[in-house]
Amino acid sequence: MRKIWENHPWMIDEQRYRRFNQKYTMFSRTGWDQKIQEIARKTVGSVLRNINSARKSSLLDYALKSAGWWVSMKASPHQMDRGDGGLVSWNSDISPVFSIASSPWNENPQLEEERRKFKQAVEKKPEIMSEIVKRASHFLGADLVGIAQFDERWVYSHRIMNPRYHPGKEFSEESLDLPEGIRYCIVLVFEEDYDMYSTADGGVAMADVGFGYSRMAITAGSVAEFLRALGFTAIPSGNDLAISIPYAISAGLGEYSRMGLLITRKFGPRIRIAKVFTDAPLAADKPIRFGVYEFCTKCKKCAEKCPSQSIPYGEPEWEGKTISNASGVYKWYVDVEKCFEYWCTSGSLGCGVCVRVCPYNKPTHKPSYPIHALFRDYISRIVGGNIGKIIDDMLGYGRRKKPSEWWGVDYDRLVGVS
Ligand code: SF4
Ligand code: SF4
Numbered sequence: 001m002r003k004i005w006e007n008h009p010w011m012i013d014e015q016r017y018r019r020f021n022q023k024y025t026m027f028s029r030t031g032w033d034q035k036i037q038e039i040a041r042k043t044v045g046s047v048l049r050n051i052n053s054a055r056k057s058s059l060l061d062y063a064l065k066s067a068g069w070w071v072s073m074k075a076s077p078h079q080m081d082r083g084d085g086g087l088v089s090w091n092s093d094i095s096p097v098f099s100i101a102s103s104p105w106n107e108n109p110q111l112e113e114e115r116r117k118f119k120q121a122v123e124k125k126p127e128i129m130s131e132i133v134k135r136a137s138h139f140l141g142a143d144l145v146g147i148a149q150f151d152e153r154w155v156y157s158h159r160i161m162n163p164r165y166h167p168g169k170e171f172s173e174e175s176l177d178l179p180e181g182i183r184y185c186i187v188l189v190f191e192e193d194y195d196m197y198s199t200a201d202g203g204v205a206m207a208d209v210g211f212g213y214s215r216m217a218i219t220a221g222s223v224a225e226f227l228r229a230l231g232f233t234a235i236p237s238g239n240d241l242a243i244s245i246p247y248a249i250s251a252g253l254g255e256y257s258r259m260g261l262l263i264t265r266k267f268g269p270r271i272r273i274a275k276v277f278t279d280a281p282l283a284a285d286k287p288i289r290f291g292v293y294e295f296c297t298k299c300k301k302c303a304e305k306c307p308s309q310s311i312p313y314g315e316p317e318w319e320g321k322t323i324s325n326a327s328g329v330y331k332w333y334v335d336v337e338k339c340f341e342y343w344c345t346s347g348s349l350g351c352g353v354c355v356r357v358c359p360y361n362k363p364t365h366k367p368s369y370p371i372h373a374l375f376r377d378y379i380s381r382i383v384g385g386n387i388g389k390i391i392d393d394m395l396g397y398g399r400r401k402k403p404s405e406w407w408g409v410d411y412d413r414l415v416g417v418s
Helices: 034-040 043-053 059-075 109-124 126-139 205-229 244-250 292-299 301-305 336-346 353-357 369-383 387-394 403-407 411-415
Strands: 144-149 158-161 172-175 184-191 234-237 254-256 262-264 271-278
Touching: 034 336, 043 059, 043 336, 059 205, 059 403, 109 126, 126 144, 126 184, 126 205, 144 244, 184 205, 184 244, 205 234, 205 271, 244 254, 244 262, 244 271, 254 292, 262 271, 292 387, 301 353, 301 387, 369 387, 403 411
Parallel strands: none
Antiparallel strands: 144 184, 158 172, 184 271, 234 271, 254 262
């Protein structure tokens, strides 16, 4: 047993831990596991009940959710299962008029010579290559970017094809090996909108989740194309190929939390993560600590507010609660089966209450943000106890807003519901 990151509390039992088979992730089980398929089938009825009674979400909210997912599911369902297709293709297959990453450019000796010179230069100065990649990634849509050393432990042992994301295909599974020579993982973080997330569960938060996936595919695919045009191997990835959170922690983008998500310093847990694996020479970032473990130990607000009671109240453990948890790591495990069942039966098609109520989720666009950050990161740790959570509650943070507050339109009044 040893620590995964020097200055973090999380440990791995190398005798016990095995590379996780993607087949066992909660979303993948919708493709083969009858128990989960039965739960997933409840979704349609719960959505209709939700729309018809406008409990949490109206027709407007579901329409925006559909739009949010459009790019991801139309151009890149592969990022939900086996990867290597659509926007997350492993190779450039667009017209050479628009990209120098594909044939016949790749056979051009002058271009090859220029790429050779560039590679030679950045091999000696990987920190400059990191700056270049980060600048390009921000331009292409990422809100935060970090570089992690490649660590095969977090790559799925097998990848799957899921008919849920690829209608008409059969469920299948194959062993997964990334191309030889991968050295780094570029981790891309996307902020989700604070005001939209305030309407979770349901509401317009689910639209922002969908649009987060669309942005992941656009940016990860584009960053990969940038690197391929420079002559490197680059493999874009969303939920496919590997577990994202350990890479994000290695890349210095945040800490692991009680609710099982990454907490970033700037946006808290209100984020999505995508990745690009590459053989380009880069300078890896270092993991950071800003007190999330200590805060989570006392706070437990997500566990209290979770409508399905899926988040643990106790100490971290070695054993996951379901086959969808990657056991053998000392951490907090969420009961993802219970969480998923809530998604499918509440009509919210996702939930996000834990993200909404977390004291790390604060509106970075408002002038009060620096005061919150100062209090949370420094003063509450000095004062001790769960004072941070108590004050958060007193100030009314984390309360649910109605989607009509975001729209500026009262749907019920508009359609004549009394
Ligand atoms: S709500 Fe509290 S316990 Fe839960 S993840 Fe956030 S800080 Fe940690
Ligand atoms: S998404 Fe909702 S149901 Fe799932 S763990 Fe978070 S609060 Fe609980």
